[in-house]
Amino acid sequence: MFDPRAYNSAVRMVLINQMYFTSIQILPLFLSVAVISGAIAIGMIGQYLTNLGLFGYFGQLLMGFVVTKFAPFITVLLIALRSSSAVNAEIAVMKVNKELNTLNVFRIDVINYLFLPRILCGILSVVLLSWLFSIVVLTSGLVFSALLFNMSINDYVTVLLTSAKFSDIIVMLINCATMGFFIIMIPIRYGMRATDELTSIPVSVLQGMVNVFIAIMIIEVVSLIVMSLIEKLI
Amino acid sequence: MALKTEWKVGLFIVLTVVLILAGLGYMAYKKGIFQPENTYTISSRTGDGLPVGMPLYFSGFKIGKVVELEFNDKGMVMIKITVPTHHAKWIRSDSKFVLEKPLIGSPKFTVTTTNPKSSLLSSDSIAILMEVNDINDAIQKIQPILEQVALITDNVERLMGSLAAKNSLLEMAVGVEKSVQAIYASLQHARNINDQVGQLLKKTDEELYGKDGIIPLVIKILRELVTNLGKIGNTIDNVTKISSNTAEGTQDFKLLRSEVDSTVNSLNRLINELDKKIPFK
Numbered sequence: 169m170f171d172p173r174a175y176n177s178a179v180r181m182v183l184i185n186q187m188y189f190t191s192i193q194i195l196p197l198f199l200s201v202a203v204i205s206g207a208i209a210i211g212m213i214g215q216y217l218t219n220l221g222l223f224g225y226f227g228q229l230l231m232g233f234v235v236t237k238f239a240p241f242i243t244v245l246l247i248a249l250r251s252s253s254a255v256n257a258e259i260a261v262m263k264v265n266k267e268l269n270t271l272n273v274f275r276i277d278v279i280n281y282l283f284l285p286r287i288l289c290g291i292l293s294v295v296l297l298s299w300l301f302s303i304v305v306l307t308s309g310l311v312f313s314a315l316l317f318n319m320s321i322n323d324y325v326t327v328l329l330t331s332a333k334f335s336d337i338i339v340m341l342i343n344c345a346t347m348g349f350f351i352i353m354i355p356i357r358y359g360m361r362a363t364d365e366l367t368s369i370p371v372s373v374l375q376g377m378v379n380v381f382i383a384i385m386i387i388e389v390v391s392l393i394v395m396s397l398i399e400k401l402i
Numbered sequence: 403m404a405l406k407t408e409w410k411v412g413l414f415i416v417l418t419v420v421l422i423l424a425g426l427g428y429m430a431y432k433k434g435i436f437q438p439e440n441t442y443t444i445s446s447r448t449g450d451g452l453p454v455g456m457p458l459y460f461s462g463f464k465i466g467k468v469v470e471l472e473f474n475d476k477g478m479v480m481i482k483i484t485v486p487t488h489h490a491k492w493i494r495s496d497s498k499f500v501l502e503k504p505l506i507g508s509p510k511f512t513v514t515t516t517n518p519k520s521s522l523l524s525s526d527s528i529a530i531l532m533e534v535n536d537i538n539d540a541i542q543k544i545q546p547i548l549e550q551v552a553l554i555t556d557n558v559e560r561l562m563g564s565l566a567a568k569n570s571l572l573e574m575a576v577g578v579e580k581s582v583q584a585i586y587a588s589l590q591h592a593r594n595i596n597d598q599v600g601q602l603l604k605k606t607d608e609e610l611y612g613k614d615g616i617i618p619l620v621i622k623i624l625r626e627l628v629t630n631l632g633k634i635g636n637t638i639d640n641v642t643k644i645s646s647n648t649a650e651g652t653q654d655f656k657l658l659r660s661e662v663d664s665t666v667n668s669l670n671r672l673i674n675e676l677d678k679k680i681p682f683k
Contacts, residue, residue: 184408184411185407187411187414188407188410191411191414192410192414292415296414296415296418296419296422297418299418299421299422299425300418303421303425329429329432329433332429334426334429337426337429
């Protein structure tokens with residue numbers, strides 16, 4: 169992955185195509201989900217905090233929950249549902265059709281040509297889309313805070329900046345990259361497990377997706393533990 | 403098509419990366435990461451309650467933070483704090499650095515400046531940290547109360563022990579058993595005297611005011627006497643009517659009649675007085 173010679177024109181083309189399928193094609197749906205879920209989340213959080221008399225924690229909840237937890241989780245879910253299953257099925261079909269053997273015969277490195285661009289695409293897509301999701305959520309939060317809670321732009325920005333921590337953002341980015349890696353790596357592994365029979369394709373996709381969701385949960389828990397440890401250390 | 407896809411992907415990556423960098427940059431700028439900072443050194447006998455990264459407050463605003471703690475050769479803890487240059491004007495030579503350790507809640511590191519016209523604190527000079535320890539202050543204030551409580555507890559314990567050993571509260575209070583017995587005897591004697599006086603009074607009361615007592619008897623006799631005198635008065639009236647023609651006799655009877663009336667009235671008054679003063683049981 170870190171060897172520049174691995175990225176020849178063919179690999180770059182696969183990477184660009186994968187990025188297009190994973191990040192660009194999903195954008196309309198993704199942005200709509202971001203606006204709607206962000207508005208719901210911010211409206212509910214703000215309302216509950218107001219009812220409890222804890223509106224002072226609004227910024228901390230926005231940054232600590234919506235940006236660092238909610239945004240990566242929704243992004244990973246959307247990409248896993250759409251791209252992980254596609255990658256799993258694609259690799260399984262190639263395995264059944266013996267396309268992987270053909271690539272080997274032509275001395276084309278399967279890992280470099282097939283797996284590397286997809287994994288890199290997974291990491292980049294989750295990191296970039298999570299950040300985009302956060303920005304969209306916070307922007308919709310700005311509008312809804314003004315409408316629902318009469319917060320000015322200045323107050324909103326100040327609340328967010330006061331609550332924002334670089335450590336949280338760094339952990340979030342690492343969390344996104346880790347999830348991006350696993351939500352593509354696991355489907356590739358299960359796609360490679362397909363046998364020569366066509367019926368093994370859905371089985372491998374099913375197993376791959378189940379394990380992707382388990383991996384997402386495990387990574388979320390681990391990132392929570394890491395964040396709490398960092399807070400204790402700081 | 404290929405070019406179009408490349409453009410779209412490139413635009414997406416560039417725009418998103420720019421957004422990330424702009425967001426992080428704005429956050430860093432607003433948090434004052436790019437601002438120049440002044441470093442000050444404060445000495446303290448202990449670094450307890452002063453972790454690295456602890457904020458420094460001035461008038462409730464965060465103006466700096468603890469960046470380093472060092473232990474020097476003299477056994478003093480040297481605390482290095484950084485304050486952004488635009489906040490350095492609040493740190494003067496007479497500024498007091500105080501570490502407040504409240505009874506409840508986490509410690510707070512504050513700086514107060516009483517004279518804003520005094521010279522700015524030099525980065526080379528070493529200020530002294532003062533500690534306001536609410537916990538210790540509270541313990542010092544509570545100490546005498548605790549001693550009193552301990553004393554009271556001792557006394558209560560002693561009392562409980564005495565109660566367990568002695569026969570009564572009086573015996574426990576007096577302490578000497580013979581004295582207690584003497585008091586008991588005196589009390590018994592007083593009670594006997596009281597009983598005797600009570601019996602005597604009861605007897606006297608019965609003799610004077612009882613159903614067959616002296617006073618009711620006297621009143622009864624007097625009432626009978628009044629009745630009899632009334633009858634005599636009536637008889638005299640009749641005699642007066644019969645002997646109206648006898649002038650001399652009439653004069654004598656009239657005199658007798660007035661005397662009887664006077665006596666009856668006097669006796670009635672006396673009975674009324676007795677009734678008022680002596681209520682019969």
